[in-house]
Amino acid sequence: MDLSSEPIRQDVADTAPLTRREIADLLPGVPGWSLEDRRLVARFACKSFCDAVTFLQDVARLSAQESHYPDMSIRRGRTVDVAWYTYAIGGLSRNDFIMAARLSERLRYRQSGGL
Numbered sequence: 001m002d003l004s005s006e007p008i009r010q011d012v013a014d015t016a017p018l019t020r021r022e023i024a025d026l027l028p029g030v031p032g033w034s035l036e037d038r039r040l041v042a043r044f045a046c047k048s049f050c051d052a053v054t055f056l057q058d059v060a061r062l063s064a065q066e067s068h069y070p071d072m073s074i075r076r077g078r079t080v081d082v083a084w085y086t087y088a089i090g091g092l093s094r095n096d097f098i099m100a101a102r103l104s105e106r107l108r109y110r111q112s113g114g115l
Contacts, residue, residue: 003029003101008066009094017091030100039071039083040096044107046078055080062103068095 003026009015018026023035033042046052052074059082063069071083082103084096 013088039085
């Protein structure tokens with residue numbers, strides 16, 4: 001099953017963070033994402049600061065649909081960093097990979113002329 005189509009598990013507080021092996025197995029399912037400081041991270045170049053803010057808002061809406069939120073920032077006025085991490089368990093969960101896959105899928109759809 002494609003990660004982006006998997007359901008988000010709403011209560012992960014009682015689960016353990018993913019192991020290094022599990023992370024290594026899931027990472028190929030989210031091309032363009034990497035591990036940095038124990039987080040699942042991707043950088044997105046936008047055309048302008050206003051485009052970066054719009055992108056942040058889009059990510060916020062996607063995240064609100066599942067109540068699973070990333071850390072986000074704008075660097076250099078137009079580069080958006082998105083980092084997934086499940087604070088409730090102190091590490092990465094499968095939800096982080098699912099949300100990264102959903103965001104990537106949404107971007108691919110937009111780049112192909114959708115939305």
